[in-house]
Amino acid sequence: MKIELAENYGFCFGVKRAIKIAEDNQNAATYGPLIHNSKEIARLEKDFKVGLTDDYKIFKAGDKAIVRTHGIQKQELQELKDKGVNVVDATCPYVTKPQEIAQEMSEKGYSVVIFGDDEHPEIKGVKSYATHGALVVTSPEELEGVKLHEKIALIAQTTRKVEDYMKVANYLIPRYKEVRVFNTICNATFENQDAVRKLSKKADIMLIIGGKNSSNTKQLFKISQENCQNSYHIEDEKDLDFSWFDNKNLCGISAGASTPDWIIQNVIDNIKSKIS
Amino acid sequence: MKIELAENYGFCFGVKRAIKIAEDNQNAATYGPLIHNSKEIARLEKDFKVGLTDDYKIFKAGDKAIVRTHGIQKQELQELKDKGVNVVDATCPYVTKPQEIAQEMSEKGYSVVIFGDDEHPEIKGVKSYATHGALVVTSPEELEGVKLHEKIALIAQTTRKVEDYMKVANYLIPRYKEVRVFNTICNATFENQDAVRKLSKKADIMLIIGGKNSSNTKQLFKISQENCQNSYHIEDEKDLDFSWFDNKNLCGISAGASTPDWIIQNVIDNIKSKIS
Structure with missing residues (x-):
């Protein structure tokens, strides 16, 4: 099985920046998932003590709140600031x-x-x-x-x-x-989309890796499907079904803007270990 | 021969306004043709002593210069004003x-x-x-x-x-x-175009009346040709060729935004007098 990565895929500038901000702000919590990828959020919690809450009202004066890449509502931001919460803005520029x-x-x-x-x-x-x-x-x-x-x-x-x-x-x-x-x-979205369009035209099977609720991953998947009927949207290697690869030669891979490289690598390693 | 006028045709608001301005300013000259219709310009010269020049430099202090519906260049307007020319602006709003x-x-x-x-x-x-x-x-x-x-x-x-x-x-x-x-x-252009599109779909012969150098008349003619192969761009009744009407039942008529009603009426009268 030949595996080929799209020319552009995965993390964009804004996501890389947000993760760096989170890693630099231990013992904080993000209001809403920082990025649309539950695995990366779990890693940040485990390794950097950056938690997650869905209710901005729980932040108290002095707490450190990280604003997610997608941004939050103006009124909510104002309430946090008025309350004396230490707001760290990871909103993508x-x-x-x-x-x-x-x-x-x-x-x-x-x-x-x-x-x-x-x-x-x-x-x-x-x-x-x-x-x-x-x-x-x-x-x-x-x-x-x-x-x-x-x-x-x-x-x-x-x-x-x-x-x-x-x-x-x-x-x-x-x-x-x-x-x-x-x-x-966003240009990053364009670039990932163009690359998936190109790759899906020649691949026998396409894997699009990313959160099931990530809209940019869903877009990549949609473009891929238009050109390659054997396209699959997976979150990680656990979603793989190895029967997909029967009689296929070229497997193209792309990933949404919130998909970390280590998840992509796990998928590739898994395919290589199972398919000759 | 049945004759049908387009629902919208001919003079637009800006042209009607410019002609009114010219009629109200006798003993003046327009810099460039006031509208794209030589017959109407001749009428204004004859009946209202409104002349025409292609060189704005001939205007002297105290002369009355009418700015045409299409407008003139900023620098030229400034020169006229600086020179003390009495500028009457008929530029379409x-x-x-x-x-x-x-x-x-x-x-x-x-x-x-x-x-x-x-x-x-x-x-x-x-x-x-x-x-x-x-x-x-x-x-x-x-x-x-x-x-x-x-x-x-x-x-x-x-x-x-x-x-x-x-x-x-x-x-x-x-x-x-x-x-x-x-x-x-301009909406007037839209409306005349929509009406010509509608009429040319059912007419056997289409007459588009307007100056040969009027771009909006040329547009109407182009739209008409797309739907009716017997479409003719004429300036007035003198351009009519009555063989066009052989074996035709419905003659559709439209006119450019610079075509006065009296020219349209002359065309209609001419057809009615020659074709039963």
């Missing part, structure tokens, strides 16, 4: 940017439209910065019949596909006086 | 707007990209307001290899097709941090 844009555009009187998932922590955070509210959509259909201002600011979730973003932009542009399209989609 | 946008965006550090015809007076005017220059393109291909700032302001010639404008927007958006798309395409 590529997420801080759309938060700032949402606030500035909303204050300037633009209708803020966010292309992304209303339930995603990044989007909950970005939306909270739009002082006068924002509309979150995943497709142009959701904009039909909606009344917006003449001037629109359009922002995308960092991990979305640019093609889908363009559909929303293309709906808005002919219908409004000004549409200010901010390209907030 | 829908053209003044992109001029203002070009200036504001250029001064704010945006790269200004104008979708339109470099040689069209409207575009020469709009471009002249971009303090730090602007790039004029008619297709995305012209943007390949061009180095622009991270932030782009995109402006369209008022008479262009929105579908073509979107192609330029779609090229820029994924490649730059921010693309501010101003929908400067």
Whole structure:
């Protein structure tokens, strides 16, 4: 079995930065998972005493709270600071940017439209910065019949596909006086997506490694499926089914932006040990 | 022969306004044709003593100069004012707007990209307001290899097709941090285009009446040709060839934004007098 890694895969700049911040801040807790990978979170807890909570209200004055890469809501951040909690911001700078844009555009009187998932922590955070509210959509259909201002600011979730973003932009542009399209989609996401597209066209089997709730991993998996019908989304080596490899020659591997290298290496070692 | 006029055709708001201004300012001259229709210009000269010149330098202090609907270049306007010429501005407000946008965006550090015809007076005017220059393109291909700032302001010639404008927007958006798309395409153009599209689908013969150098008339003609192979671009009744009407039942008529109603009526009267 020949194994080939995608030209770009795995951890992005923001995630590497957040893990470094967590490692440097022992005896802290993150509000919400720091990254979308339960294995890495367990490692940080075990080796660096960085815990995890889903309730920011438990932080008390003097506690150390690490803000996750996806960011948190403006009001929550303010409450933590007001309470005297020691806030360590690991929000990815590529997420801080759309938060700032949402606030500035909303204050300037633009209708803020966010292309992304209303339930995603990044989007909950970005939306909270739009002082006068924002509309979150995943497709142009959701904009039909909606009344917006003449001037629109359009922002995308960092991990979305640019093609889908363009559909929303293309709906808005002919219908409004000004549409200010901010390209907030992260380059790392692009690069990982381009590499998976390329590799999945020649591989017999594709493994996409990443958390089941990681949207950028799901995107990689979707692109892979378009080109290679034997595509599998796995969290780690335990999800492997070795019958997948029957009569296959080339196994392509990619991983989501929250997947640490040590998990990828475990998958490769496992395949090599079982498949000749 | 059944004759049907398009639901929307002919003079737009800006042209009606400019003609009113000219009629109210006798003994003046326009710098460049006020509108793209030589017949209407001849009428204004005959009935209202509004002349025409192609050289703005001939205006002297105290002369009355009418600025055409398409606008003129910023520097030329300044020279006229500095010289003490009495400038009467008949620039269409829908053209003044992109001029203002070009200036504001250029001064704010945006790269200004104008979708339109470099040689069209409207575009020469709009471009002249971009303090730090602007790039004029008619297709995305012209943007390949061009180095622009991270932030782009995109402006369209008022008479262009929105579908073509979107192609330029779609090229820029994924490649730059921010693309501010101003929908400067005029609604009147849209409405006339939509109406010609509808009518040309059912007519046996289509007549598009307007100046041979009027770009919005040429656009209407292009749309008409896509749906009706017997489409003709005529300037007035003198261009009619009655053999066109052989074995035809429904004649659809539309006219460019610079075509006065009296020319359209002459065409209709002529057909009715010759064809039963």
